[in-house]
Amino acid sequence: MFKQMLKHFLKIIAPLLLLTACSTARPILDYNPEATLETLSAAVSMSVVTADNGMSGSGFMVYRRPDQLHLVLLSPFGTTLIEIFSRGEQVTLLYPGNATAYVGTIADLPEKGGLQGWRLMRWVMDAAPAASSAMNGTLERPGVQGLPEKVTYENGLVVSKSTADGQQVYYSRYSVAGGVPFAAELELRNAREDRIRIVLDEPEINSPLEEAVFQPRLEGIRILPLSLLRGITP
Amino acid sequence: MKSEKLFFSMSLCLCVSIAFVLGSLSSAQARPIPPLEGLEALRKGFAGISDFSAEITQEKRLSLMKRTMTMKGTVRFRKPDQFFLAINPPYASRMVLKDATIEMAGGPEGKRNRMVLPPEQGLGRWFSKLASPVTQLPEGVAIQADLTNSLYTLTITPQGQGQVRELAIAFLADGTIRRLTILERNGDKASMIFKKLRRNTGLTDSDFRLEP
Numbered sequence: 020m021f022k023q024m025l026k027h028f029l030k031i032i033a034p035l036l037l038l039t040a041c042s043t044a045r046p047i048l049d050y051n052p053e054a055t056l057e058t059l060s061a062a063v064s065m066s067v068v069t070a071d072n073g074m075s076g077s078g079f080m081v082y083r084r085p086d087q088l089h090l091v092l093l094s095p096f097g098t099t100l101i102e103i104f105s106r107g108e109q110v111t112l113l114y115p116g117n118a119t120a121y122v123g124t125i126a127d128l129p130e131k132g133g134l135q136g137w138r139l140m141r142w143v144m145d146a147a148p149a150a151s152s153a154m155n156g157t158l159e160r161p162g163v164q165g166l167p168e169k170v171t172y173e174n175g176l177v178v179s180k181s182t183a184d185g186q187q188v189y190y191s192r193y194s195v196a197g198g199v200p201f202a203a204e205l206e207l208r209n210a211r212e213d214r215i216r217i218v219l220d221e222p223e224i225n226s227p228l229e230e231a232v233f234q235p236r237l238e239g240i241r242i243l244p245l246s247l248l249r250g251i252t253p
Numbered sequence: 254m255k256s257e258k259l260f261f262s263m264s265l266c267l268c269v270s271i272a273f274v275l276g277s278l279s280s281a282q283a284r285p286i287p288p289l290e291g292l293e294a295l296r297k298g299f300a301g302i303s304d305f306s307a308e309i310t311q312e313k314r315l316s317l318m319k320r321t322m323t324m325k326g327t328v329r330f331r332k333p334d335q336f337f338l339a340i341n342p343p344y345a346s347r348m349v350l351k352d353a354t355i356e357m358a359g360g361p362e363g364k365r366n367r368m369v370l371p372p373e374q375g376l377g378r379w380f381s382k383l384a385s386p387v388t389q390l391p392e393g394v395a396i397q398a399d400l401t402n403s404l405y406t407l408t409i410t411p412q413g414q415g416q417v418r419e420l421a422i423a424f425l426a427d428g429t430i431r432r433l434t435i436l437e438r439n440g441d442k443a444s445m446i447f448k449k450l451r452r453n454t455g456l457t458d459s460d461f462r463l464e465p
Contacts, residue, residue: 062322064359077340095340098437115438118416220343231317
């Protein structure tokens with residue numbers, strides 16, 4: 020179960036969280052096509068539904084382009100259950116309750132070795148709006164990593180993308196901050212009917228973030244290789 | 254069970270808050286009292302309560318991210334071993350604890366999770382410890398107590414390097430809880446402020462359901 024959560028966080032959820040400029044575009048939003056999302060911080064509520072189980076939770080996340088993420092998941096009493104840090108392919112999972120951290124790369128994660136996750140993340144993040152808000156319809160194009168994808172625009176904003184192997188991502192509840200269109204709700208589905216839904220709340224876009232935010236505090240923490248992790252709980 | 258471990262810290266906090274084992278508050282007017290006196294005041298206050306419900310405001314201060322999350326919700330408790338916590342949107346979640354079994358629903362779709370704690374972490378076990386007077390301080394923790402007007406404050410500092418650096422509970426002599434604060438070793442702070450606490454209203458099993 021924990022493996023699956025990890026996989027989802029680092030291969031699917033995290034990418035979605037990192038998502039910056041996407042949109043659902045019922046109303047026409049006045050965005051700046053030149054503006055880009057550099058940083059994002061937001062409260063997070065998420066659900067993961069797979070064929071054999073699922074999970075849900077709330078927390079907080081910060082992201083900095085292109086590949087830095089810090090995600091905190093909270094217990095119902097507000098204490099920290101897990102902190103997930105990632106930078107490029109490096110991943111740290113910190114469990115304050117056990118004073119233990121697992122450090123490694125995505126490839127060290129249980130199950131299928133992992134770089135697909137970052138490929139997916141970048142794919143999800145590649146949702147920049149069209150140059151004009153008059154853009155509507157679906158087009159096929161080479162994706163960010165050269166894989167063909169179908170992209171659907173509404174009023175210039177990307178509302179969904181899909182690949183031939185069944186990956187689908189939907190962007191909705193768009194708003195604009197500093198000219199940057201921002202999707203507050205994301206849903207990812209795959210060919211196995213796994214489904215991840217993420218809602219971001221109180222987002223702050225392009226606010227300065229200190230480097231320390233992305234650095235796990237490991238003083239006094241037992242550090243183990245990520246490959247030893249057998250589940251989401253150590 | 255892995256999920257049990259995952260929610261160990263949660264269960265710890267839960268047991269602490271429900272069992273009223275720990276706590277503290279600081280005040281400029283606070284009058285220090287012996288820790289045993291504070292613990293016994295807590296036990297006595299709780300002895301007269303068969304159930305309670307309250308509105309809560311929960312704040313999570315994330316030191317590293319310099320952000321504070323504020324959540325509102327409801328808690329309910331009924332002796333000997335039932336607890337309910339519901340957080341309102343946008344962080345909506347619900348949790349029911351029946352002795353050692355936790356059921357939770359949350360996230361955008363209210364996805365359910367269920368886990369079973371070790372028996373020694375069950376709510377019934379904690380409350381059974383409150384059945385008799387407190388005659389000695391628990392091992393493994395440092396406890397401070399003070400009294401400000403009618404408000405008791407217990408501050409518990411676990412020894413060692415665990416996640417919880419300090420846990421504090423503020424309460425009245427009749428068992429009314431005012432605030433529960435958990436300071437984590439990473440500098441994060443979680444506090445739960447209780448309002449409109451109602452005692453002994455005859456809560457039933459239907460008040461401890463996961464369904465809204």
